[in-house]
Amino acid sequence: MDKLLSIFRPSTGSRELRRQPLFTGMSWLVLLFLYAPIAVLVVFSFNDNRSVVRWTEFSLRWYAAALENDDIRRSAMISIQVALSATVFSTIIATMAALATTRGGVYRGRSAAIALINQPLMIPEIVTAIATLAFFSILRQLTGVTGIGWLILAHTVFCVPFAYMPIRARLSDMSVTYEAAAADLYATPWQTFRHVTLPLLMPGVMAGAMLAFVVSLDDVIITLLVAGPGETTLPIYILGQIRRGVTPEVNAVSTILIGLTVTMVTLTFFLQRKRK
Protein backbone atom coordinates (compact mmCIF):
# COMPACT_ATOMS: atom_id res chain seq x y z
CA MET A 1 0.00 0.00 0.00
CA ASP A 2 2.83 2.31 0.89
CA LYS A 3 4.40 1.66 -2.47
CA LEU A 4 1.18 2.36 -4.26
CA LEU A 5 0.70 5.66 -2.49
CA SER A 6 4.29 6.69 -2.96
CA ILE A 7 3.79 7.22 -6.67
CA PHE A 8 1.48 10.11 -5.83
CA ARG A 9 4.08 11.81 -3.67
CA PRO A 10 5.37 14.80 -5.58
CA SER A 11 8.83 14.61 -4.01
CA THR A 12 9.60 11.38 -5.80
CA GLY A 13 9.76 13.15 -9.16
CA SER A 14 9.21 11.76 -12.63
CA ARG A 15 12.40 9.69 -12.70
CA GLU A 16 11.22 7.84 -9.63
CA LEU A 17 7.75 7.41 -11.09
CA ARG A 18 9.20 5.57 -14.03
CA ARG A 19 10.84 3.05 -11.75
CA GLN A 20 7.64 2.16 -9.93
CA PRO A 21 6.74 -1.48 -10.74
CA LEU A 22 3.08 -0.59 -10.98
CA PHE A 23 3.79 2.11 -13.50
CA THR A 24 5.89 -0.13 -15.68
CA GLY A 25 3.31 -2.91 -15.49
CA MET A 26 0.50 -0.60 -16.48
CA SER A 27 2.45 0.70 -19.42
CA TRP A 28 3.06 -2.77 -20.75
CA LEU A 29 -0.59 -3.69 -20.27
CA VAL A 30 -1.72 -0.63 -22.22
CA LEU A 31 0.72 -1.33 -25.01
CA LEU A 32 -0.39 -4.97 -25.11
CA PHE A 33 -4.07 -4.13 -25.50
CA LEU A 34 -3.28 -1.45 -28.02
CA TYR A 35 -1.07 -3.44 -30.32
CA ALA A 36 -1.84 -7.12 -29.77
CA PRO A 37 -5.09 -7.04 -31.78
CA ILE A 38 -3.32 -5.29 -34.63
CA ALA A 39 -0.50 -7.81 -34.49
CA VAL A 40 -3.00 -10.65 -34.62
CA LEU A 41 -4.78 -9.09 -37.58
CA VAL A 42 -1.52 -8.59 -39.46
CA VAL A 43 -0.29 -12.10 -38.72
CA PHE A 44 -3.51 -13.75 -39.88
CA SER A 45 -3.57 -11.76 -43.08
CA PHE A 46 -0.62 -13.94 -44.09
CA ASN A 47 -2.38 -17.19 -43.11
CA ASP A 48 -2.90 -19.76 -45.86
CA ASN A 49 -6.32 -20.65 -44.57
CA ARG A 50 -9.81 -19.26 -44.48
CA SER A 51 -9.80 -19.24 -40.69
CA VAL A 52 -8.80 -16.14 -38.81
CA VAL A 53 -8.09 -18.01 -35.56
CA ARG A 54 -6.07 -21.05 -36.59
CA TRP A 55 -2.62 -20.62 -38.18
CA THR A 56 -1.55 -23.09 -40.84
CA GLU A 57 1.05 -21.73 -43.23
CA PHE A 58 2.47 -18.46 -44.60
CA SER A 59 0.92 -17.21 -47.82
CA LEU A 60 0.16 -14.03 -49.74
CA ARG A 61 -3.01 -15.45 -51.30
CA TRP A 62 -5.35 -13.08 -49.43
CA TYR A 63 -3.41 -10.10 -50.70
CA ALA A 64 -3.74 -11.44 -54.21
CA ALA A 65 -7.43 -12.06 -53.66
CA ALA A 66 -7.94 -8.57 -52.23
CA LEU A 67 -6.13 -6.94 -55.13
CA GLU A 68 -8.21 -8.92 -57.63
CA ASN A 69 -11.48 -8.08 -55.91
CA ASP A 70 -13.23 -5.42 -58.02
CA ASP A 71 -15.25 -4.06 -55.08
CA ILE A 72 -12.12 -3.55 -53.05
CA ARG A 73 -10.33 -1.90 -55.94
CA ARG A 74 -13.24 0.41 -56.65
CA SER A 75 -13.66 1.44 -53.01
CA ALA A 76 -9.90 1.92 -52.64
CA MET A 77 -9.94 4.25 -55.64
CA ILE A 78 -12.81 6.23 -54.16
CA SER A 79 -11.04 6.42 -50.80
CA ILE A 80 -7.88 7.72 -52.42
CA GLN A 81 -9.79 10.17 -54.60
CA VAL A 82 -11.68 11.57 -51.62
CA ALA A 83 -8.64 11.60 -49.33
CA LEU A 84 -6.38 13.31 -51.88
CA SER A 85 -8.94 15.98 -52.75
CA ALA A 86 -9.81 16.61 -49.11
CA THR A 87 -6.10 16.78 -48.29
CA VAL A 88 -5.39 19.40 -50.93
CA PHE A 89 -8.37 21.58 -50.02
CA SER A 90 -8.04 21.28 -46.26
CA THR A 91 -4.28 21.93 -46.36
CA ILE A 92 -4.77 25.10 -48.39
CA ILE A 93 -7.49 26.29 -46.03
CA ALA A 94 -5.45 25.34 -42.97
CA THR A 95 -2.38 27.17 -44.29
CA MET A 96 -4.38 30.33 -44.85
CA ALA A 97 -5.98 30.01 -41.43
CA ALA A 98 -2.59 29.48 -39.79
CA LEU A 99 -1.18 32.55 -41.55
CA ALA A 100 -4.15 34.63 -40.46
CA THR A 101 -3.87 33.52 -36.86
CA THR A 102 -0.09 33.89 -36.51
CA ARG A 103 0.90 36.63 -38.95
CA GLY A 104 -2.17 38.86 -39.06
CA GLY A 105 -1.25 40.74 -35.89
CA VAL A 106 -3.42 40.74 -32.81
CA TYR A 107 -7.02 41.48 -33.60
CA ARG A 108 -10.30 41.17 -31.78
CA GLY A 109 -11.64 37.64 -31.93
CA ARG A 110 -8.38 35.95 -32.84
CA SER A 111 -8.64 33.45 -29.97
CA ALA A 112 -12.25 32.84 -30.96
CA ALA A 113 -11.15 32.14 -34.54
CA ILE A 114 -8.57 29.60 -33.36
CA ALA A 115 -11.18 27.93 -31.15
CA LEU A 116 -13.63 27.80 -34.05
CA ILE A 117 -11.08 26.19 -36.35
CA ASN A 118 -10.35 23.51 -33.77
CA GLN A 119 -14.00 22.98 -32.84
CA PRO A 120 -14.50 19.85 -34.99
CA LEU A 121 -12.00 18.11 -32.71
CA MET A 122 -14.27 18.75 -29.73
CA ILE A 123 -17.73 17.94 -31.11
CA PRO A 124 -18.62 14.22 -31.13
CA GLU A 125 -18.22 13.00 -34.68
CA ILE A 126 -21.69 11.47 -34.81
CA VAL A 127 -23.19 14.90 -34.11
CA THR A 128 -21.20 16.48 -36.92
CA ALA A 129 -22.20 13.57 -39.16
CA ILE A 130 -25.91 13.94 -38.53
CA ALA A 131 -25.73 17.73 -38.86
CA THR A 132 -23.82 17.44 -42.12
CA LEU A 133 -26.26 14.86 -43.46
CA ALA A 134 -29.23 17.11 -42.76
CA PHE A 135 -27.56 20.21 -44.08
CA PHE A 136 -26.27 18.56 -47.24
CA SER A 137 -29.68 17.05 -47.99
CA ILE A 138 -31.14 20.54 -48.02
CA LEU A 139 -28.32 21.84 -50.20
CA ARG A 140 -28.56 18.90 -52.57
CA GLN A 141 -32.23 19.50 -53.00
CA LEU A 142 -31.84 23.25 -53.43
CA THR A 143 -29.00 23.06 -55.92
CA GLY A 144 -29.83 19.81 -57.62
CA VAL A 145 -26.09 19.02 -57.58
CA THR A 146 -25.15 15.46 -56.74
CA GLY A 147 -21.94 13.49 -56.83
CA ILE A 148 -18.82 12.81 -54.86
CA GLY A 149 -18.15 16.53 -54.35
CA TRP A 150 -20.34 16.54 -51.25
CA LEU A 151 -18.33 13.75 -49.64
CA ILE A 152 -15.08 15.57 -50.46
CA LEU A 153 -16.52 18.75 -48.98
CA ALA A 154 -17.47 16.97 -45.76
CA HIS A 155 -14.02 15.39 -45.49
CA THR A 156 -12.33 18.72 -46.20
CA VAL A 157 -14.15 20.30 -43.28
CA PHE A 158 -13.15 17.77 -40.65
CA CYS A 159 -9.58 17.53 -41.99
CA VAL A 160 -8.91 21.25 -41.57
CA PRO A 161 -8.11 21.21 -37.83
CA PHE A 162 -5.75 18.26 -38.28
CA ALA A 163 -3.87 20.02 -41.05
CA TYR A 164 -3.99 23.30 -39.13
CA MET A 165 -2.21 22.11 -35.99
CA PRO A 166 1.28 21.28 -37.37
CA ILE A 167 1.21 24.23 -39.78
CA ARG A 168 0.38 26.66 -37.02
CA ALA A 169 2.99 25.11 -34.73
CA ARG A 170 5.68 25.57 -37.35
CA LEU A 171 4.61 29.13 -38.16
CA SER A 172 4.66 30.26 -34.56
CA ASP A 173 8.14 28.75 -34.17
CA MET A 174 9.33 30.58 -37.26
CA SER A 175 10.93 33.97 -36.65
CA VAL A 176 9.14 36.86 -38.37
CA THR A 177 12.58 38.37 -39.04
CA TYR A 178 12.86 36.29 -42.23
CA GLU A 179 9.71 37.87 -43.57
CA ALA A 180 10.89 41.31 -42.46
CA ALA A 181 14.20 40.70 -44.25
CA ALA A 182 12.35 39.72 -47.44
CA ALA A 183 10.16 42.82 -47.31
CA ASP A 184 13.27 44.89 -46.67
CA LEU A 185 14.78 43.40 -49.86
CA TYR A 186 11.90 44.64 -52.01
CA ALA A 187 9.74 41.49 -51.94
CA THR A 188 6.03 42.24 -52.19
CA PRO A 189 3.80 40.41 -49.68
CA TRP A 190 3.10 37.75 -52.31
CA GLN A 191 6.79 37.33 -53.20
CA THR A 192 7.63 37.10 -49.51
CA PHE A 193 5.09 34.33 -49.10
CA ARG A 194 6.23 32.46 -52.18
CA HIS A 195 10.00 32.73 -51.76
CA VAL A 196 10.41 32.79 -47.99
CA THR A 197 7.40 31.90 -45.86
CA LEU A 198 6.15 28.92 -47.87
CA PRO A 199 9.51 27.17 -48.39
CA LEU A 200 10.32 27.54 -44.69
CA LEU A 201 6.81 26.39 -43.79
CA MET A 202 6.90 23.36 -46.11
CA PRO A 203 7.73 20.71 -43.47
CA GLY A 204 4.70 21.90 -41.49
CA VAL A 205 2.49 21.89 -44.59
CA MET A 206 3.60 18.36 -45.51
CA ALA A 207 2.99 17.14 -41.96
CA GLY A 208 -0.46 18.74 -41.98
CA ALA A 209 -1.29 17.24 -45.37
CA MET A 210 -0.30 13.75 -44.27
CA LEU A 211 -2.35 13.98 -41.10
CA ALA A 212 -5.32 15.18 -43.14
CA PHE A 213 -4.85 12.32 -45.62
CA VAL A 214 -4.74 9.69 -42.89
CA VAL A 215 -7.74 11.15 -41.07
CA SER A 216 -9.77 11.23 -44.27
CA LEU A 217 -8.71 7.74 -45.28
CA ASP A 218 -9.75 6.32 -41.88
CA ASP A 219 -13.08 8.08 -41.53
CA VAL A 220 -16.19 5.96 -41.11
CA ILE A 221 -18.98 7.79 -39.33
CA ILE A 222 -19.32 10.93 -41.43
CA THR A 223 -18.69 9.00 -44.66
CA LEU A 224 -21.33 6.45 -43.72
CA LEU A 225 -23.97 9.15 -43.43
CA VAL A 226 -22.91 11.53 -46.16
CA ALA A 227 -21.75 9.19 -48.95
CA GLY A 228 -24.19 8.74 -51.81
CA PRO A 229 -24.82 5.54 -53.74
CA GLY A 230 -21.68 4.15 -55.38
CA GLU A 231 -19.45 6.24 -53.11
CA THR A 232 -18.32 3.39 -50.88
CA THR A 233 -14.90 4.07 -49.41
CA LEU A 234 -12.57 1.34 -48.24
CA PRO A 235 -13.41 1.56 -44.52
CA ILE A 236 -17.13 1.43 -45.36
CA TYR A 237 -16.57 -1.59 -47.59
CA ILE A 238 -14.63 -3.35 -44.82
CA LEU A 239 -17.38 -2.51 -42.36
CA GLY A 240 -19.92 -4.07 -44.71
CA GLN A 241 -17.82 -7.20 -45.17
CA ILE A 242 -17.24 -7.92 -41.49
CA ARG A 243 -20.97 -7.97 -40.86
CA ARG A 244 -20.60 -11.36 -42.52
CA GLY A 245 -17.62 -12.25 -40.32
CA VAL A 246 -13.97 -11.37 -40.50
CA THR A 247 -12.32 -12.82 -43.57
CA PRO A 248 -8.57 -13.05 -44.23
CA GLU A 249 -9.18 -10.83 -47.24
CA VAL A 250 -10.39 -8.06 -44.95
CA ASN A 251 -7.33 -8.66 -42.81
CA ALA A 252 -5.12 -8.17 -45.84
CA VAL A 253 -6.81 -4.89 -46.83
CA SER A 254 -6.67 -3.67 -43.24
CA THR A 255 -2.97 -4.48 -43.07
CA ILE A 256 -2.35 -2.42 -46.19
CA LEU A 257 -4.30 0.46 -44.62
CA ILE A 258 -2.33 0.15 -41.39
CA GLY A 259 0.93 0.12 -43.32
CA LEU A 260 -0.07 3.27 -45.16
CA THR A 261 -1.17 5.03 -41.99
CA VAL A 262 1.93 4.09 -40.03
CA THR A 263 4.16 5.28 -42.86
CA MET A 264 2.35 8.60 -43.03
CA VAL A 265 2.39 9.19 -39.29
CA THR A 266 6.07 8.30 -39.09
CA LEU A 267 6.87 10.68 -41.93
CA THR A 268 4.86 13.39 -40.20
CA PHE A 269 6.83 12.82 -37.03
CA PHE A 270 10.18 13.15 -38.76
CA LEU A 271 9.06 16.20 -40.72
CA GLN A 272 8.07 17.90 -37.49
CA ARG A 273 11.31 16.94 -35.81
CA LYS A 274 13.23 18.52 -38.67
CA ARG A 275 12.23 21.90 -37.31
CA LYS A 276 15.63 23.43 -36.89
Place this chain on the structure above:
Amino acid sequence: MIDVKNVTKRFGEGQAAVTALGDVSLTIPEGSFFTLLGPSGCGKTTLLRLIAGFELPTEGEIALDGESIGHLAPNNRPVNTVFQNYALFPHMSVARNVGFGLEMLKRPKAEIDSTINEMLDLVQLGEFATRRVDQLSGGQQQRVALARALAPRPKVLLLDEPLSALDLKLRKGMQSELKRLQHETGITFVFVTHDQGEALAMSDQIAVMSAGAIRQVGTPEEIYTAPQSRFVADFIGDTNIVNATLLGFDGDAAKIKFGEGTPLTVHAASTSLSPGPVHVALRPETIHVVDERAETALLRGEVVDSTYFGAGSQMLVRLEDGVSVHVQVSTPRPVGSRVGLECDTSMLHVLED
Protein backbone atom coordinates in the same frame (compact mmCIF):
# COMPACT_ATOMS: atom_id res chain seq x y z
CA MET B 1 19.80 62.78 -46.82
CA ILE B 2 17.33 61.53 -44.27
CA ASP B 3 15.10 63.99 -42.48
CA VAL B 4 13.34 62.81 -39.36
CA LYS B 5 10.83 65.50 -38.46
CA ASN B 6 9.13 65.59 -35.06
CA VAL B 7 8.65 61.85 -34.95
CA THR B 8 6.85 60.32 -32.00
CA LYS B 9 6.35 56.58 -31.68
CA ARG B 10 4.06 55.10 -29.08
CA PHE B 11 3.40 51.39 -28.60
CA GLY B 12 0.09 50.30 -27.13
CA GLU B 13 -2.81 52.47 -26.16
CA GLY B 14 -4.19 54.31 -23.16
CA GLN B 15 -2.73 53.40 -19.79
CA ALA B 16 -0.35 50.79 -21.16
CA ALA B 17 1.15 53.04 -23.86
CA VAL B 18 4.95 53.17 -24.07
CA THR B 19 6.53 56.19 -25.70
CA ALA B 20 9.59 54.76 -27.43
CA LEU B 21 10.43 58.02 -29.20
CA GLY B 22 9.21 61.47 -28.17
CA ASP B 23 9.25 64.24 -30.77
CA VAL B 24 12.58 63.29 -32.35
CA SER B 25 14.07 65.44 -35.10
CA LEU B 26 17.27 64.51 -36.86
CA THR B 27 19.07 65.12 -40.13
CA ILE B 28 21.37 62.41 -41.44
CA PRO B 29 23.69 63.75 -44.16
CA GLU B 30 24.02 61.85 -47.41
CA GLY B 31 27.00 59.53 -47.72
CA SER B 32 27.91 59.72 -44.06
CA PHE B 33 28.58 57.08 -41.44
CA PHE B 34 26.00 58.08 -38.88
CA THR B 35 25.76 56.38 -35.49
CA LEU B 36 22.87 56.19 -33.06
CA LEU B 37 24.41 55.71 -29.63
CA GLY B 38 22.61 55.20 -26.36
CA PRO B 39 21.84 52.85 -23.51
CA SER B 40 19.52 49.87 -23.82
CA GLY B 41 15.87 50.76 -24.32
CA CYS B 42 16.48 54.35 -25.42
CA GLY B 43 14.74 53.82 -28.76
CA LYS B 44 17.60 53.19 -31.21
CA THR B 45 16.03 50.09 -32.77
CA THR B 46 12.66 51.81 -32.93
CA LEU B 47 14.14 54.74 -34.86
CA LEU B 48 15.85 52.33 -37.26
CA ARG B 49 12.65 50.33 -37.77
CA LEU B 50 10.79 53.55 -38.53
CA ILE B 51 13.32 54.44 -41.23
CA ALA B 52 13.17 50.88 -42.65
CA GLY B 53 9.36 50.90 -42.62
CA PHE B 54 8.73 48.07 -40.16
CA GLU B 55 6.96 50.56 -37.92
CA LEU B 56 4.91 53.60 -38.82
CA PRO B 57 5.33 56.83 -36.85
CA THR B 58 2.53 57.74 -34.44
CA GLU B 59 3.24 61.37 -35.28
CA GLY B 60 5.74 63.14 -37.50
CA GLU B 61 7.32 62.57 -40.87
CA ILE B 62 10.37 60.89 -42.35
CA ALA B 63 11.80 62.09 -45.66
CA LEU B 64 14.53 60.68 -47.87
CA ASP B 65 16.13 63.19 -50.26
CA GLY B 66 13.15 65.48 -49.77
CA GLU B 67 10.54 62.82 -50.52
CA SER B 68 8.29 61.67 -47.73
CA ILE B 69 8.70 57.94 -47.10
CA GLY B 70 7.15 57.65 -43.63
CA HIS B 71 4.03 55.90 -44.93
CA LEU B 72 5.64 53.52 -47.47
CA ALA B 73 5.87 49.75 -46.98
CA PRO B 74 9.41 48.41 -46.39
CA ASN B 75 9.61 46.92 -49.90
CA ASN B 76 8.99 50.33 -51.44
CA ARG B 77 11.82 52.11 -49.64
CA PRO B 78 15.34 52.28 -51.11
CA VAL B 79 16.63 51.36 -47.67
CA ASN B 80 18.15 48.03 -46.64
CA THR B 81 18.85 46.56 -43.24
CA VAL B 82 21.53 44.36 -41.72
CA PHE B 83 19.64 42.55 -38.98
CA GLN B 84 21.17 41.92 -35.59
CA ASN B 85 20.77 38.14 -35.98
CA TYR B 86 21.53 38.42 -39.73
CA ALA B 87 18.21 36.74 -40.77
CA LEU B 88 19.86 35.01 -43.73
CA PHE B 89 17.39 32.76 -45.55
CA PRO B 90 18.33 29.25 -44.40
CA HIS B 91 16.85 27.54 -47.47
CA MET B 92 18.99 29.45 -49.96
CA SER B 93 22.65 29.39 -50.92
CA VAL B 94 24.95 32.29 -50.11
CA ALA B 95 24.72 33.53 -53.69
CA ARG B 96 20.94 33.43 -53.80
CA ASN B 97 20.76 35.27 -50.48
CA VAL B 98 22.96 38.01 -51.88
CA GLY B 99 20.96 38.18 -55.11
CA PHE B 100 17.55 38.11 -53.41
CA GLY B 101 16.93 41.87 -53.48
CA LEU B 102 17.70 42.19 -57.19
CA GLU B 103 15.71 39.03 -57.93
CA MET B 104 12.66 40.57 -56.26
CA LEU B 105 13.21 43.74 -58.28
CA LYS B 106 13.11 41.53 -61.41
CA ARG B 107 16.49 42.67 -62.69
CA PRO B 108 18.02 40.77 -65.62
CA LYS B 109 19.79 37.53 -64.69
CA ALA B 110 23.15 38.70 -66.02
CA GLU B 111 23.05 41.81 -63.87
CA ILE B 112 22.10 39.78 -60.79
CA ASP B 113 24.93 37.31 -61.33
CA SER B 114 27.57 39.96 -61.84
CA THR B 115 26.37 41.90 -58.79
CA ILE B 116 26.50 38.74 -56.67
CA ASN B 117 30.11 38.19 -57.70
CA GLU B 118 31.01 41.81 -57.15
CA MET B 119 29.40 41.85 -53.69
CA LEU B 120 30.96 38.57 -52.58
CA ASP B 121 34.35 39.90 -53.67
CA LEU B 122 33.69 43.12 -51.78
CA VAL B 123 33.18 41.15 -48.54
CA GLN B 124 35.92 38.65 -49.45
CA LEU B 125 33.66 35.61 -49.63
CA GLY B 126 34.10 34.82 -53.33
CA GLU B 127 34.64 31.08 -52.89
CA PHE B 128 31.61 30.62 -50.62
CA ALA B 129 28.93 31.40 -53.23
CA THR B 130 27.45 27.90 -53.39
CA ARG B 131 27.61 27.18 -49.66
CA ARG B 132 24.55 26.92 -47.50
CA VAL B 133 24.34 29.72 -44.98
CA ASP B 134 24.35 27.38 -41.98
CA GLN B 135 27.78 26.14 -43.08
CA LEU B 136 29.31 29.57 -42.39
CA SER B 137 30.89 30.99 -39.24
CA GLY B 138 29.29 33.91 -37.41
CA GLY B 139 31.70 36.40 -38.96
CA GLN B 140 31.08 35.02 -42.45
CA GLN B 141 27.31 35.14 -42.00
CA GLN B 142 27.72 38.73 -40.93
CA ARG B 143 29.49 39.54 -44.16
CA VAL B 144 26.89 37.72 -46.27
CA ALA B 145 24.24 39.82 -44.53
CA LEU B 146 26.20 42.94 -45.47
CA ALA B 147 26.62 41.82 -49.07
CA ARG B 148 22.91 40.99 -49.31
CA ALA B 149 21.90 44.40 -48.01
CA LEU B 150 24.39 46.26 -50.23
CA ALA B 151 23.66 44.35 -53.45
CA PRO B 152 20.55 46.35 -54.49
CA ARG B 153 22.56 49.58 -54.00
CA PRO B 154 20.22 51.14 -51.46
CA LYS B 155 20.40 54.85 -50.68
CA VAL B 156 20.65 54.02 -47.01
CA LEU B 157 21.98 51.01 -45.14
CA LEU B 158 20.68 50.44 -41.63
CA LEU B 159 22.76 48.36 -39.23
CA ASP B 160 21.33 47.37 -35.84
CA GLU B 161 24.21 46.42 -33.53
CA PRO B 162 25.68 44.23 -36.27
CA LEU B 163 28.87 43.55 -34.34
CA SER B 164 27.46 42.66 -30.94
CA ALA B 165 27.38 38.91 -31.67
CA LEU B 166 31.05 38.79 -32.65
CA ASP B 167 34.03 38.27 -30.36
CA LEU B 168 36.38 41.15 -29.65
CA LYS B 169 39.02 40.36 -32.28
CA LEU B 170 36.54 39.77 -35.10
CA ARG B 171 34.75 42.90 -34.00
CA LYS B 172 37.80 45.12 -34.46
CA GLY B 173 38.31 43.64 -37.92
CA MET B 174 34.68 44.21 -38.91
CA GLN B 175 34.81 47.80 -37.65
CA SER B 176 37.44 48.74 -40.20
CA GLU B 177 35.75 46.55 -42.81
CA LEU B 178 32.49 48.48 -42.34
CA LYS B 179 34.32 51.79 -42.58
CA ARG B 180 35.95 50.61 -45.81
CA LEU B 181 32.64 49.42 -47.29
CA GLN B 182 30.96 52.70 -46.45
CA HIS B 183 33.82 54.61 -48.03
CA GLU B 184 33.91 52.47 -51.18
CA THR B 185 30.17 52.44 -51.79
CA GLY B 186 29.38 55.99 -50.69
CA ILE B 187 26.08 54.73 -49.26
CA THR B 188 24.71 56.43 -46.14
CA PHE B 189 25.20 54.07 -43.19
CA VAL B 190 23.02 54.41 -40.11
CA PHE B 191 24.67 52.34 -37.45
CA VAL B 192 23.25 51.48 -34.04
CA THR B 193 25.44 50.65 -31.07
CA HIS B 194 25.56 51.07 -27.33
CA ASP B 195 29.35 50.88 -27.32
CA GLN B 196 30.78 54.40 -27.17
CA GLY B 197 34.27 53.25 -28.21
CA GLU B 198 32.84 51.72 -31.37
CA ALA B 199 30.82 54.87 -32.06
CA LEU B 200 33.81 57.18 -31.62
CA ALA B 201 36.07 55.01 -33.77
CA MET B 202 33.74 54.58 -36.72
CA SER B 203 31.40 57.52 -37.13
CA ASP B 204 31.36 60.71 -39.13
CA GLN B 205 28.56 61.85 -36.86
CA ILE B 206 27.02 60.52 -33.67
CA ALA B 207 23.57 61.09 -32.23
CA VAL B 208 23.51 60.31 -28.52
CA MET B 209 20.09 59.16 -27.37
CA SER B 210 18.45 58.58 -24.03
CA ALA B 211 14.91 57.73 -23.05
CA GLY B 212 13.40 58.25 -26.49
CA ALA B 213 15.07 61.60 -27.11
CA ILE B 214 18.19 62.81 -28.90
CA ARG B 215 20.53 64.47 -26.46
CA GLN B 216 23.31 65.63 -28.75
CA VAL B 217 24.41 65.30 -32.36
CA GLY B 218 27.97 65.94 -33.45
CA THR B 219 31.24 64.60 -34.74
CA PRO B 220 33.02 62.11 -32.47
CA GLU B 221 35.41 64.90 -31.49
CA GLU B 222 32.61 67.29 -30.56
CA ILE B 223 30.83 64.64 -28.56
CA TYR B 224 34.03 63.63 -26.84
CA THR B 225 35.52 67.01 -26.06
CA ALA B 226 32.38 69.08 -25.68
CA PRO B 227 29.54 67.02 -24.26
CA GLN B 228 26.58 69.31 -23.74
CA SER B 229 24.87 67.52 -20.94
CA ARG B 230 25.76 65.54 -17.90
CA PHE B 231 24.17 62.47 -19.52
CA VAL B 232 26.35 62.64 -22.62
CA ALA B 233 29.50 63.36 -20.60
CA ASP B 234 28.77 60.39 -18.36
CA PHE B 235 27.89 58.06 -21.21
CA ILE B 236 30.81 58.89 -23.47
CA GLY B 237 33.39 57.87 -20.99
CA ASP B 238 35.99 58.97 -18.58
CA THR B 239 35.17 62.67 -18.34
CA ASN B 240 35.29 64.12 -14.85
CA ILE B 241 32.23 65.94 -13.70
CA VAL B 242 32.79 68.42 -10.87
CA ASN B 243 30.55 70.81 -8.96
CA ALA B 244 30.74 74.56 -9.43
CA THR B 245 28.61 77.63 -8.92
CA LEU B 246 27.30 79.53 -11.91
CA LEU B 247 27.48 83.28 -11.34
CA GLY B 248 26.04 84.43 -14.65
CA PHE B 249 26.74 84.89 -18.33
CA ASP B 250 28.91 87.24 -20.25
CA GLY B 251 27.67 86.85 -23.79
CA ASP B 252 28.07 83.15 -24.63
CA ALA B 253 30.63 82.58 -21.91
CA ALA B 254 29.70 81.50 -18.41
CA LYS B 255 31.17 82.90 -15.22
CA ILE B 256 31.67 80.23 -12.60
CA LYS B 257 33.65 79.56 -9.46
CA PHE B 258 34.84 76.41 -7.77
CA GLY B 259 34.10 76.48 -4.04
CA GLU B 260 35.20 79.87 -2.76
CA GLY B 261 37.79 80.31 -5.52
CA THR B 262 38.18 83.17 -7.94
CA PRO B 263 35.57 83.60 -10.72
CA LEU B 264 36.49 82.03 -14.09
CA THR B 265 35.14 82.51 -17.59
CA VAL B 266 34.39 79.21 -19.39
CA HIS B 267 32.30 77.71 -22.23
CA ALA B 268 28.72 76.79 -21.59
CA ALA B 269 26.50 74.26 -23.37
CA SER B 270 23.58 76.62 -23.08
CA THR B 271 22.98 80.16 -21.91
CA SER B 272 19.58 79.32 -20.51
CA LEU B 273 20.95 77.92 -17.26
CA SER B 274 20.08 79.84 -14.13
CA PRO B 275 22.75 80.90 -11.64
CA GLY B 276 23.45 78.46 -8.82
CA PRO B 277 25.03 75.02 -8.56
CA VAL B 278 26.06 73.50 -11.92
CA HIS B 279 28.21 70.64 -13.23
CA VAL B 280 31.40 71.23 -15.16
CA ALA B 281 33.14 68.72 -17.46
CA LEU B 282 36.86 68.30 -17.08
CA ARG B 283 38.81 65.87 -19.28
CA PRO B 284 41.52 63.89 -17.45
CA GLU B 285 44.22 64.67 -19.99
CA THR B 286 43.74 68.44 -19.65
CA ILE B 287 44.47 68.50 -15.93
CA HIS B 288 47.91 69.24 -14.46
CA VAL B 289 48.91 68.35 -10.95
CA VAL B 290 50.57 71.18 -9.03
CA ASP B 291 51.49 71.94 -5.46
CA GLU B 292 48.54 72.29 -3.12
CA ARG B 293 49.43 75.88 -2.24
CA ALA B 294 50.00 76.97 -5.87
CA GLU B 295 48.11 80.14 -6.84
CA THR B 296 47.06 78.61 -10.17
CA ALA B 297 45.35 75.55 -8.63
CA LEU B 298 41.63 75.63 -9.32
CA LEU B 299 40.78 72.55 -7.27
CA ARG B 300 42.42 70.87 -4.30
CA GLY B 301 42.23 67.36 -2.96
CA GLU B 302 43.92 64.23 -1.72
CA VAL B 303 45.38 61.41 -3.85
CA VAL B 304 43.41 58.26 -2.98
CA ASP B 305 44.60 55.87 -5.67
CA SER B 306 47.13 55.59 -8.43
CA THR B 307 47.29 53.05 -11.28
CA TYR B 308 50.23 52.53 -13.60
CA PHE B 309 49.22 51.88 -17.21
CA GLY B 310 52.41 51.91 -19.23
CA ALA B 311 52.43 55.28 -20.91
CA GLY B 312 51.86 56.97 -17.54
CA SER B 313 49.75 56.70 -14.45
CA GLN B 314 46.18 57.47 -13.65
CA MET B 315 45.61 59.09 -10.27
CA LEU B 316 42.32 59.36 -8.46
CA VAL B 317 42.03 62.60 -6.49
CA ARG B 318 39.23 63.13 -3.98
CA LEU B 319 38.23 66.81 -3.91
CA GLU B 320 37.17 68.67 -0.78
CA ASP B 321 33.46 68.22 -1.59
CA GLY B 322 33.90 64.44 -1.90
CA VAL B 323 33.79 64.23 -5.73
CA SER B 324 36.57 62.07 -7.23
CA VAL B 325 38.54 63.17 -10.29
CA HIS B 326 40.75 61.10 -12.63
CA VAL B 327 44.03 62.67 -13.64
CA GLN B 328 46.66 61.40 -16.09
CA VAL B 329 50.25 62.09 -15.06
CA SER B 330 53.71 60.85 -15.95
CA THR B 331 55.04 60.86 -12.38
CA PRO B 332 52.36 60.08 -9.83
CA ARG B 333 52.28 61.63 -6.35
CA PRO B 334 52.17 59.23 -3.39
CA VAL B 335 48.75 58.12 -2.20
CA GLY B 336 47.64 60.25 0.75
CA SER B 337 49.45 63.42 -0.35
CA ARG B 338 47.49 66.60 -0.96
CA VAL B 339 47.65 68.19 -4.40
CA GLY B 340 46.33 71.11 -6.36
CA LEU B 341 44.78 70.70 -9.81
CA GLU B 342 45.26 73.22 -12.54
CA CYS B 343 43.67 73.23 -15.96
CA ASP B 344 43.24 75.17 -19.12
CA THR B 345 40.01 77.10 -18.59
CA SER B 346 39.29 76.95 -22.33
CA MET B 347 38.86 73.18 -21.93
CA LEU B 348 36.28 73.51 -19.18
CA HIS B 349 32.63 73.74 -19.88
CA VAL B 350 29.36 73.94 -18.07
CA LEU B 351 26.89 71.08 -18.67
CA GLU B 352 23.15 71.01 -18.89
CA ASP B 353 21.57 68.52 -16.58
